[in-house]
Amino acid sequence: MNRYHTLLYYCYTTIENAEQFAADHLKFCKSLGLVGRIIVAEEGLNGTVSGTVDACKTYMESIHSDPRFAATEFKIDEVEEPSFIKMHCRYKSEIVHSGLRDPNIIDPKKKTGIHLEPKDFMEMKDRDDVVVLDVRSNYEHSLGKFKNAVTLDIENFRDFPAKINELAQYKDKKILTYCTGGIKCEKASALLLHEGFQEVYQLHGGIIKYGKEAGGKDFEGKCYVFDNRVAVDVNSVNPVVISRCYNCEKITAKMINCANPECNEHFTQCDDCGWQRDGCCSDSCKEHPRKRPYDGTGYYVKVPQQVNLNKKGRTDFLNDLKETGNLQLS
Structure with missing residues (x-):
C-alpha cells in the first residue's frame, strides 16, 4: 500500500487579499508536511500537493471547510514517494497564465463551456x-x-x-x-x-x-x-506510445530537460541518445561549459544561488542538499 498521495486541483473563486492568503497558506501546508506547488490569485487556487495520506486528507478537509473552496474537486493519485521536493505557494495575477484578465470578457465563474x-x-x-x-x-x-x-x-x-x-x-x-x-x-x-x-x-x-x-x-x-x-499512464484500455526521440525518432515516452541549464529544453529522448549525448538536445549543448552531470533521469532540481545566507537560510539550503542528494545550482 502506498503511503503517499498526490492531489491535483483548482478552484475559480474570489480571494480577497490573495497575496496574504498565499503567505498564510504556505505556512499551513508546511505545518502538514506537504510538498508541492500552489498558485494563488484573486481569481482562485491552482495546485498540486503531495504528502502522507493523513496529511492530504486533512488538507482536503480544510479546503472544503472554507465556503470559497467548498466545490473544489481533487484528483487523487497514490504514489510511492512525494511528487515534489519542496513546498511553494505563490501569488500571481492568474492561476493559469493566459493574458485574459478582463472579467468582462473572460470569467470562468460566470460562463464556460x-x-x-x-x-x-x-x-x-x-x-x-x-x-x-x-x-x-x-x-x-x-x-x-x-x-x-x-x-x-x-x-x-x-x-x-x-x-x-x-x-x-x-x-x-x-x-x-x-x-x-x-x-x-x-x-x-x-x-x-x-x-x-x-x-x-x-x-x-x-x-x-x-x-x-x-x-x-x-x-x-x-x-x-x-x-x-x-x-x-492514463490508458488501461488500448494504450500506445506515440512520442518519438527528439534526436533519432525512435518511439519513446521518456521526457527530460536538456542538461545545459541555459537551454533547459523540455523534450523526449530515448535512453540510448540520452547516454550518447549526456542528456543534451544538441552537440552545442553537450559541449556547453555549464552542462549538468547526466544521471539517466534528465531531471534537475533548481535552487537559486543565495548570497550572505543567515543561519536559517544556511539550514534550509543544507536541508535541500540532504533531500535531493545531488543538487545542481542554476
Missing part, C-alpha cells in the same frame, strides 16, 4: 459533428493526446488566444476541449464562446479524471504532469 463527464466525453468524441481540441502546449501533446485530436503549435497556454483564427474552420462543429486537469479549458472554452463558437464543451476533470473513470480509452501516449513524475 458545458462540462462533460468522462463517460459523456467518450461517447461524443468520435461523432462526425465533433472536433476534439487539445488546449495544452507542444511538449504536452507531443507526449500524449486523444486520438484524432486537433493540436495547436503553442509553447505556453498564453499563446492560445492568438490561435483562435486557426480554429474558425470548426465554428459549425461541436468543440470538445480538454487539458490535464480541466483548469485551462475553463478559460479556453470561455474564450471560444466569446469569439462566436456556438457549442463548446470541456472534459470535466481533464485527462486525469478521464483515465480514472473511463479507463483512458483512446488517449494515446502518456499524460504530462507538472511534478517530479513528469508523465503518467
Whole structure:
C-alpha cells in the first residue's frame, strides 16, 4: 500500500487579499508536511500537493471547510514517494497564465463551456459533428493526446488566444476541449464562446479524471504532469506510445530537460541518445561549459544561488542538499 498521495486541483473563486492568503497558506501546508506547488490569485487556487495520506486528507478537509473552496474537486493519485521536493505557494495575477484578465470578457465563474463527464466525453468524441481540441502546449501533446485530436503549435497556454483564427474552420462543429486537469479549458472554452463558437464543451476533470473513470480509452501516449513524475499512464484500455526521440525518432515516452541549464529544453529522448549525448538536445549543448552531470533521469532540481545566507537560510539550503542528494545550482 502506498503511503503517499498526490492531489491535483483548482478552484475559480474570489480571494480577497490573495497575496496574504498565499503567505498564510504556505505556512499551513508546511505545518502538514506537504510538498508541492500552489498558485494563488484573486481569481482562485491552482495546485498540486503531495504528502502522507493523513496529511492530504486533512488538507482536503480544510479546503472544503472554507465556503470559497467548498466545490473544489481533487484528483487523487497514490504514489510511492512525494511528487515534489519542496513546498511553494505563490501569488500571481492568474492561476493559469493566459493574458485574459478582463472579467468582462473572460470569467470562468460566470460562463464556460458545458462540462462533460468522462463517460459523456467518450461517447461524443468520435461523432462526425465533433472536433476534439487539445488546449495544452507542444511538449504536452507531443507526449500524449486523444486520438484524432486537433493540436495547436503553442509553447505556453498564453499563446492560445492568438490561435483562435486557426480554429474558425470548426465554428459549425461541436468543440470538445480538454487539458490535464480541466483548469485551462475553463478559460479556453470561455474564450471560444466569446469569439462566436456556438457549442463548446470541456472534459470535466481533464485527462486525469478521464483515465480514472473511463479507463483512458483512446488517449494515446502518456499524460504530462507538472511534478517530479513528469508523465503518467492514463490508458488501461488500448494504450500506445506515440512520442518519438527528439534526436533519432525512435518511439519513446521518456521526457527530460536538456542538461545545459541555459537551454533547459523540455523534450523526449530515448535512453540510448540520452547516454550518447549526456542528456543534451544538441552537440552545442553537450559541449556547453555549464552542462549538468547526466544521471539517466534528465531531471534537475533548481535552487537559486543565495548570497550572505543567515543561519536559517544556511539550514534550509543544507536541508535541500540532504533531500535531493545531488543538487545542481542554476
